[in-house]
Amino acid sequence: MVRRNVRRSVAAVAALALIAVACGDGDADEPEVDDTDASEEEAEDDAADDAIEDGDEQAAGIPGCEVDTLNLIEEGNLTVGTGDPVFPPWMLDDDPAGGEGFENGLVYELAAELGFDDDDVVWVGQTFEEAIAPGTKPYDFAIQQISVTEDRQEIVDFSMVYYQPDKALLALPDSPVVGATTLEELVDANWGATIGTTDLDYIENIIGADGVAVFDDQATTFQALLGGNIDATVVAFPTALFATAVQIPEADIVASLPADPNDTGHGLLFEQGNPLVDCIDQGLERIIARGVVDDLVSEYLIGDADVVEITG
Amino acid sequence: MSSERAASAEPARRAGPRPPVKATLSPRERYAPLAISVVSTALVFGLLWRVITSSENWPLIQRQFFDVDAMRASLPQVFSGFLVNMMVWVIALVVIAVLGIVVAIFRSLTGPWAAPLRVFAVIYIDLLRGTPSILLVLLFGLGVPALQIPGMTTSRLFWGSVALVLGYTAYTSEVYRSGIEAVPDGQRAAAKALGLTQWQTLRFSILPQAVRNVIPALLNLAVALQKDVALLSVIGAREAVREAQIFTARTFNFSSYIVATVLFLLATIPMARFTDWVTKRDQERRLQRTL
Numbered sequence: 001m002v003r004r005n006v007r008r009s010v011a012a013v014a015a016l017a018l019i020a021v022a023c024g025d026g027d028a029d030e031p032e033v034d035d036t037d038a039s040e041e042e043a044e045d046d047a048a049d050d051a052i053e054d055g056d057e058q059a060a061g062i063p064g065c066e067v068d069t070l071n072l073i074e075e076g077n078l079t080v081g082t083g084d085p086v087f088p089p090w091m092l093d094d095d096p097a098g099g100e101g102f103e104n105g106l107v108y109e110l111a112a113e114l115g116f117d118d119d120d121v122v123w124v125g126q127t128f129e130e131a132i133a134p135g136t137k138p139y140d141f142a143i144q145q146i147s148v149t150e151d152r153q154e155i156v157d158f159s160m161v162y163y164q165p166d167k168a169l170l171a172l173p174d175s176p177v178v179g180a181t182t183l184e185e186l187v188d189a190n191w192g193a194t195i196g197t198t199d200l201d202y203i204e205n206i207i208g209a210d211g212v213a214v215f216d217d218q219a220t221t222f223q224a225l226l227g228g229n230i231d232a233t234v235v236a237f238p239t240a241l242f243a244t245a246v247q248i249p250e251a252d253i254v255a256s257l258p259a260d261p262n263d264t265g266h267g268l269l270f271e272q273g274n275p276l277v278d279c280i281d282q283g284l285e286r287i288i289a290r291g292v293v294d295d296l297v298s299e300y301l302i303g304d305a306d307v308v309e310i311t312g
Numbered sequence: 313m314s315s316e317r318a319a320s321a322e323p324a325r326r327a328g329p330r331p332p333v334k335a336t337l338s339p340r341e342r343y344a345p346l347a348i349s350v351v352s353t354a355l356v357f358g359l360l361w362r363v364i365t366s367s368e369n370w371p372l373i374q375r376q377f378f379d380v381d382a383m384r385a386s387l388p389q390v391f392s393g394f395l396v397n398m399m400v401w402v403i404a405l406v407v408i409a410v411l412g413i414v415v416a417i418f419r420s421l422t423g424p425w426a427a428p429l430r431v432f433a434v435i436y437i438d439l440l441r442g443t444p445s446i447l448l449v450l451l452f453g454l455g456v457p458a459l460q461i462p463g464m465t466t467s468r469l470f471w472g473s474v475a476l477v478l479g480y481t482a483y484t485s486e487v488y489r490s491g492i493e494a495v496p497d498g499q500r501a502a503a504k505a506l507g508l509t510q511w512q513t514l515r516f517s518i519l520p521q522a523v524r525n526v527i528p529a530l531l532n533l534a535v536a537l538q539k540d541v542a543l544l545s546v547i548g549a550r551e552a553v554r555e556a557q558i559f560t561a562r563t564f565n566f567s568s569y570i571v572a573t574v575l576f577l578l579a580t581i582p583m584a585r586f587t588d589w590v591t592k593r594d595q596e597r598r599l600q601r602t603l
Contacts, residue, residue, distance in 0.1 A: 149562070154375075155376055192548055195557055228466055
């Protein structure tokens with residue numbers, strides 16, 4: 001049994017800020033806002049520095065991918081699809097345009113890298129079903145914790161993977177899975193997961209459980225957990241941090257789980273054949289190389305949880 | 313029917329007056345209507361097909377909805393879910409058929425002592441019939457297990473099925489009641505004249521006639537219920553639609569929905585033919601009785 005210490009304070013602060021915002025208390029969320037502003041300025045500075053370093057590069061934008069040459073749904077705007085509603089820590093305050101949160105933070109950084117102003121980013125809400133439905137998509141790309149898989153690539157296109165979350169085991173304190181140290185001990189539990197997530201694949205393929213209940217959305221899965229309908233669920237670690245801090249404080253992160261070799265991680269989703277993928281990939285590569293994504297990860301997605309690590 | 317009989321009796325009447333001259337149709341009169349039907353049908357469906365396939369996204373739709381490999385891959389999963397649908401359906405049908413008639417009887421009872429039962433039936437029907445099935449399924453499937461009543465199962469499938477049973481019982485009892493009310497008053501009077509009690513009148517005179525009146529309507533509800541079992545997917549039950557959704561969510565390929573559609577049709581179309589057959593048989597029996 002290995003104990004792992006991850007910083008939880010950040011998530012706790014983020015959660016508190018969120019509650020504060022919800023309560024209309026301006027003071028508590030100010031540091032958050034300042035923080036984001038600072039990192040945005042930093043990013044712009046960085047972009048400027050890069051431009052100075054590489055002589056052939058414009059102050060903002062990527063050669064061959066200037067904003068006016070890009071094949072966009074709406075000229076001059078970067079139209080981005082995402083869930084409706086959106087959930088922390090991926091996006092805070094159910095407000096993609098607020099720029100607070102991992103995914104919208106990433107999109108604004110990416111947009112800046114490509115030479116868009118923040119105002120040029122337009123958000124389109126959609127359900128998961130709409131994201132995968134055939135036909136023309138009303139946005140340039142979508143960001144919604146969508147995992148890249150080979151099967152899906154036959155229907156849509158993906159950007160490069162920008163983030164690969166760990167999985168966490170979520171349960172109430174009296175659940176039979178509490179105290180488990182190996183995957184074998186988890187097989188017989190009564191499992192539930194949310195449709196369209198890699199969490200379900202994880203429970204079926206890595207843990208090897210049968211008869212997993214599959215719910216429409218995370219809220220229903222958590223309700224089922226609270227109601228004792230299911231003993232446990234698996235969610236991405238960042239989701240678990242937020243869920244246990246705010247949505248279902250009754251539940252705990254019981255353990256962190258070993259990685260699924262088949263789960264490659266999150267990518268941006270494009271309509272198949274969209275020529276924009278190349279430029280977006282270049283932009284992603286740059287902000288990943290600059291450490292912007294790592295900064296966003298540590299700002300929003302890493303928490304401090306003293307949890308059991310199940311390794312196999 | 314009577315004309316058929318006349319036709320079959322014809323050979324025996326050879327000696328009588330000459331039969332009327334058979335009307336003959338010119339080839340044009342005979343074949344033109346058929347030709348017109350064939351051509352117009354082909355034209356309409358051909359145009360429809362052309363419009364659909366000329367869509368820019370047709371190849372994509374074809375690949376995403378009618379991918380034979382994906383259908384084959386999803387079939388075992390969807391079929392195992394479909395067995396759950398069938399199981400819930402059959403059990404629910406039996407329970408609903410019984411409960412529906414009980415509620416209908418409650419509502420049809422006369423006399424002051426039966427007032428509480430009548431009030432109960434009216435409130436029950438108003439509440440359960442007025443609530444969308446999906447809400448009943450969500451409330452019962454997620455709410456009741458959360459109560460964790462000692463000795464009660466927390467199975468979502470069970471409580472979701474209970475929600476369907478209660479909702480459909482409300483509909484069914486109204487159908488039964490319409491059947492009961494359609495039995496002529498004279499039948500009650502006749503039963504009373506024979507000295508039957510209120511209960512005996514119901515049991516031996518009213519109900520047998522009432523149920524026969526509404527069998528087609530009941531079978532219609534049975535088909536509707538078969539499809540509504542799919543609502544259990546919202547509470548996490550792994551039935552056919554949910555299995556198809558899981559496949560789709562995993563692969564972004566909608567062919568599994570087509571598989572589920574075909575499975576449902578395979579079950580409901582024979583059901584519809586059976587309903588037609590029962591209705592027709594009943595009609596014939598009545599005709600013979602009145603002839």
